[in-house]
Amino acid sequence: MSESTELNELIAGLVQEERLVHAVFSKPAARQADVRRVDLRPVALKEGLKYQQTERRGRQEFHENLEPAAALERMQSLAGAVFRHVHIDASDSQWSARFNKKGVCRLQKQKLSSKRASKPAEHDQPKSHLIPEGTPAPFLVATGLMSPAGNVKSGRHAKLRQINRYVEFIHDIAGRLPQDETIRVMDFGAGKSYLTFATHYYLTEILGRQVSMTAIEQRPEIVETCRRLAGELQLTDLEFAQGTINDFQQREEHVHLAMSLHACDTATDDAIGAAVRxxxxxxxxxxxxxxxxxxxxxxxxxxxxxxxxxxxxxxxELQTDAVRAELLDYVGYDTTVMEFIDLEHTARNVLIRAIRRGAQPFGPRSPNDRTPRAAFSSSLGLPPLRLQRILEECGVLDSAE
Ligand SMILES: C[S@@+](CC[C@H](N)C(=O)[O-])C[C@H]1O[C@@H](n2cnc3c(N)ncnc32)[C@H](O)[C@@H]1O
Incomplete structure (x- = not known):
């Protein structure tokens, strides 16, 4: 039996036995293909089990719920003929299939150490999370937040809420990240790295993108633990670098996503300064x-x-964050200040999101829109803060402005 026939039989068996958790079809066979990727997941609706199909066209996503038989037919028609990469998560195994240009299929099975829950997502839950309870995410199992069956451990629900909230922010900017190129991600002050692993998981496993991610953390013992976890999870595209943010300033050229979550005091400024540079x-x-x-x-x-x-x-706090947001806006970023998570979880709940305007590395919105530097500090009666000094020192901000 050819491996392509084996793949079709595998999909049929998983649908029949309701063991399919998630199927991803990517890498279109045709260069000019309109649809770049298709995902199918089981969903429990009032009218019974359906498969939610998500088609990505450009930056837009289109959803449709299919009957199991239609979903099976759809998946079998996509594999090989339309997409050359297939990834399948089943309740007890993971599979990947690669078709070469001649249409020859190579099917590989990767057995999971923990049993996955193939229970479909309940649509009538109060809020559907991007990383839902009930579907074991390997990084959450490895970090001890979830049981191997996908249940959140007692006292860890708030952390999962925080993770999901952050992943929603990543979801919102995903269209701004490269679609077919490796996404370079830097995480500054990664600490125990729940949000690092979550970002990696969301980009690679849920969105099916390629990433190259570096997490910087100064505490050696935490870095050791994170490296061990990444090894156990076989995440070869996620590295943990031990040292301070400033140790790494000269090593990078272009970064697609830079994150700095709860890095202490002015470490946030070091991170933003490096990210801008x-x-x-x-x-x-x-x-x-x-x-x-x-x-x-x-x-x-x-x-x-x-x-x-x-x-x-x-x-x-307010003044410092206002100055950070103003500086980012001034050097070429559309900047929004948002609530990260409800105050009951942490008092540190402001998220500054900055999205680079256009292709120009630095610069004000337009020649007529040059806010004098005084606007950030003097008018507030403040001395120049660290981020301003960093941007001046590296020439992004002209200190004479
Ligand atoms: C509060 S933890 C946050 C961890 C994680 N980002 C999160 O939000 O869950 C902050 C981490 O930043 C690290 N850190 C602080 N300043 C740093 C610096 N200059 N360079 C590298 N790591 C730093 C600390 O060691 C600590 O582990």
Whole structure:
């Protein structure tokens, strides 16, 4: 039996036994193909089991729910003839098939150590998450957040909510990342790396993109643990670099996505500064503690703000993040400041998202839109903050402006 026939029989068996979790068809056989990728997943609807088909055309996605028989026919017609790569997640195994230019199929099975839940996603759940409970994601099982059956461990629901919230932000900017080229991702101050692994999982396993990801973390013991996990998960395209953000400043040229999530104090500025210098297309920064301004602005008892510790701190946080957002906008990024996750989870809940305007590495929106540097600091009565100094030192901002 040819491996192509074997693949068709495999798909038929998985649909019949309701063991299919997710099928991805990518790498179109025709160069000019309109549809770049098709995903199928089982979904439990009131009217019974269906397969949700997602077709990606350019940056748009089109959804359709198919009966099991129609889904089976569709999958068999796509494999080989329309797409040369097929990836199948079943409840107890993973498969990949590659068709060469002559249409010859190579089918490979990868047995999973843990049983996957093929239970279809319930559409009437209050909110459907991009990484849902009930479907074991290998990184969540390996990091101990989920059981091998896909159940979230007691006390870890808030973390999964945070992960899903962050992945939604990645989902929103995915169209800004390369479709057919390897996506270069840098994560600054990765810590225990839940969000690093989540971003990698979402881009590679859910969106089916190629990535090359580097996570930088200064604490050696955490880096060791993360490297071990990445090894167990066989993630050869995710590396963990031990050291400070500044150690790595000279090593990169172009980055598609730079993230810095809860990196301490001015480490956020080091990360944003490096990301701007490396022409990152998208920057995601969730600042953490803000000591720089809080320790430079005087705490005067006669000030209605600076006379109160908590107001002084909050004021400094707001001002620092406002300056960061303004600077990013000024050097060529469309910048939005958003709520990362509800305050009940963490007080550090501001996400600064910056998306590079056009192909120009740096520069204001238009020649008429040059905000003088004074707008970021002097008018606020602030000394130049670290991000401003970094951008001046590397020549992105002209210190004479
Ligand atoms: C609070 S953890 C956040 C981890 C992860 N990004 C998250 O959001 O879950 C911040 C991490 O940044 C690391 N870090 C702080 N400053 C750094 C620097 N300059 N270079 C590299 N890592 C840094 C710390 O060691 C710590 O592990």
């Amino acid at each position: 490396w022409n990152a297309d998208v920057i995601m920064a969730v600042p953490c503690c803000h000591h720089e301004l809080a320790s430079t602005l005087p705490r005067t008892s006669d000030s209605p703000i600076h006379g109160h510790g908590i107001l002084h701190e909050r004021f400094c």
